[in-house]
Amino acid sequence: MDTRFVLPLLLALPLGTSVAAATAPIQAEEAAWPTLPDIGDTARMDQEVVSLVQARLDAVRKAMESGVASDAAAQNVVGLAFAELGLAFEANTMWTPAVSSYRHAGVLIQGEDRMRDPWLYRAGACLHAIGDAEAALTALKEVAPRLSGTAIVHARLGTACYDMGLLDEAAAAWQAAIQAEQVAWDKADPTQRAAAPIPIPASRVGLAQILFEQEDLAGAQALLREALTLQPNYPHAHYLLGQIYAEEGRDQEAMFELSRGLNAFPVLPPDPHGPRLSAYRAGYGNRMRFIEIDMQNGQMDKAIAGLEAMLEQRPNDHLVLNLAARAWLMKGDFAKSLTYLQRSETADPTNHQTKLELAILYLNFAGRAQTPELRASHLTAAKEKADGALRIAPHLGNPYYYRGLIEAQSIQQNDPQAGDIMQRALAYYQRAHAFGCKEPQLYEQMAMMYAQMGRTREMVTFAKQNTLTSPENPNAWMFMARACLTVGQGPEAILAAERAVAVSNNNPQVVDFAKQVRAAVEAAK
């Protein structure tokens, strides 16, 4: 998966900046509208974002011009315009002006607190995103008591309290979030429940984190088990459970859980403003980022629609073309995928990633070929593209990996050249490893190669590495079990087989495999 649009979250409130001035209520005698947020020089910004934000700024100006600042009705109109402006800013990660806009909305909108509180909450959420934990806490504390039914408000408050070292308050906030999640779940209709696995374990894990810090390991474990019952593959819960096991000296179990939780990004309960924020998302970077998320979530049609829309404006953007090709490949339409990659290669013949994607595609074609001749033809094409990628990027590991895969795939049944081809494939894999390839299948491929060559020590090393990099893959554990059996490590084989069963959620075939492993170990005694 091409992951181009991962960007660290960066905005921070400069020292000395005060948002207090923006939040003072407008008194009748002042009769002045608040100042519009300053977005600085827009020349280098994404112009689609600039247009969108300018449109919202214009809407606020128009509202201001249409009424006087002392008039409550006019204040309400301007306040709602500021709220929309805030959404536009926030959706495009311009958090500082978003805070300002939401604060103005929170002051100007008339009526009950429930009309203003969502915007004051959003200001707190943006302060949290900026990294100002103290200001976020102040903002969230103000509105949380009045938004008791919204889990995300309490979850964010819990996080902010935790940031500031207020563990007891954080625990109370997470408890409130759990209760709100349960209430929402109980009220949800079957369609809503099917759409999302609620209750999401986020709040349970948030509370478990605090109990862990307070050294209530039993309490933390109970919550984590609850969370994993709701969502068995929730990484954050696995990571925390792993920390607890490590604390208890249960190292093997700890490593298993920790590796399942590595690269966890804790999430919050659903955001009620999510759809509105989504509608305001604009700009090249933002669009590509969320298209990647759609692809990771298996929403290929949505991703393809988004990519096609982008290609209308950027027909020769090789990043968009490559991502579109990948989406079609994941949908199973190889021919369409090829079309996009060929366009991409024409647009930029020097891009190594495009050549690599073509190599992968031809490998896929080879796997589906009906005749040996067709298969050979596709593998030749794959080889040419992979070699092209290597010429441009001889310092990168991934091209070596795929080149090795092409070699391995070219071994035919009863092939007298099999030994030589295997050596060549292994040589490419070794180079891939030396140059830092992190493709999860690399370790599996290397382990298999070493197995076929009878190099058992390396086989076990890479089989183990495979389980560390792909802990959720039952095949990785099954291979590990076989590798351990080969070298006479019976107990390790049984453990690996049990892990395979665990991560496969008791898949009958895997359960059967585990039984065979146990039987084999017994027989060997």
Add this chain to the structure above:
Amino acid sequence: MLFIAALALALPAQETASVEPASQPWFKESAATSGLNFTYNSGAGTGFHFPEVMGGGVALVDYNGDGLLDIYLIQGGELVEGESDVVTTGNKLFRNFPAGTFEDVTETAKVGDEGYGMGITCGDYDRDGDIDMYVTNVGPNVFYENQGDGSFTDKTAALKVGDPRWGTSTAFLDIDADRDLDLFVVNNLGWSAATEIECFNYYGEPDYCSPNNYNAPSPDVLYKLGRMGFKDHTAIGGASLAFGNGLGVAVGDYDGDGDPDIYVANDATPNVLWSNDGKGKFKDLGLLKGCSVNGNGTPEAGMGVQFVDVDMDGDLDLFMTHIRRETNTFYLNSRGRYKDRTTMTGTANTSLRFTGFGMGFHDFDLDGALDLYVVNGAVQAWKENERFSETDGYAEPNHLFRGKGGPKFEEVPMGGLAEEAIATSRGAAFGDLDNDGDVDVVIANRDSSVSLLINEAPRKGSWIGFQPKGGKNNVVPGARVEIRYGDKKLYRVADPAYSYLASNDPRAHFGLGSDAEGNPITKVDDVIVLWNGGREESYGPMEAGQYYDLIRGRGKVIEKE
């Protein structure tokens, strides 16, 4: 890895930091007046080439053995020809003179490598009594062997240590207690101009990428020194199975078993704790020991890093600097396992808004408690209306935190200077440049002149310092020095490898503070050294106020129970 909007930033609990009222500055900026004239040129021009935003490094090294630390500054240059108007000048060596002035001796010393420089490590690899240097580059690294006559010879090819990848931090260490200095080189990611990527910041403006945009982490290298020179020991030593986008390295015996372990700070990928078995074989225990990622299981940036006993319990804690929206992380060592206890330090909230690079724990004011200095500089530009500098969108202020005893700190205003310095800071090296008993700082600033901060903090006590040596003239890194006075025990590791792209003063420096009546401590009751290999020796009582050589074999051996 994908970007996920609206991340819940679950940070460890923290104390609210208080800021000490303005008082006498702790440091005086002295580069211009001392003759230390150097600007690090990143070569930033029309493109945004990732290495441009990461350098440069600095070393404090007594290259001529006159007892004064000299300064070696790493230079960048132009990564892509024709994209900038920078003129490459090469690295520079400045000799330290007793009057507090510095003179460029690069040409005489023959150390002006013109590669696109990054980091450095210094050590006496051939045990001939003078200090050699290993410089990392975007491209082949360079090994300078000290000839003992004020000059160096480029021995890269002969020693076969010219790894051609993008090297960053590096360290000499003796992995198997055979008295030879081995070499560990951290590599960042597989980068070339041909595979550069276009990225944007959060305003949609063109800017530098995140390392994970490249999906090309690069394995590190472990060279073992034998009779025939250096050999690539990476695979044999087990150090090939874990790697990431490497930036920082720290060396220290985290488990107290008498051999040096290695911690690698990786950028946006899990960090690695290479646990040494004493025979030069390593296993990555970072995940199990709790210091691979933060408490949520999320990898963080990871630039500057140090093994240091912050809570004064005799084991090595860990501290690392991170990017904006991530706190710098303090891992407390608790019986050989690390726990993220950042928020107890009081530094978390301050660090959230800035991108930290070089750092160092030292007792700057000699009150007996470790202080912390962190240098900052962004990797993606601040928006124009939020910047700290009108001319540099990446510039940020640095931070000084005064230690309150143990892992608790409070911020000192203006970074301890009379006037706050705003720059895009990267490498920072710490050491006593004028041998007056307090620790000074040299900072490499991106596309700006070097900073030389001479310590002028009001002294709150006395000091003592040590240089562990293998023989009369042979400086050895990695020894743990313990001093005892009254009911106090303090520990330091005498090793130059910590911070970011830096090689620091190899001596162990202690502030002793004062007694109950406010009188500076005049002596320590005992000095104990734990040598690499597990041998422990006592050197008896010593007077405060000077540096001592501690020669291995000349102390009283402490038998293990």
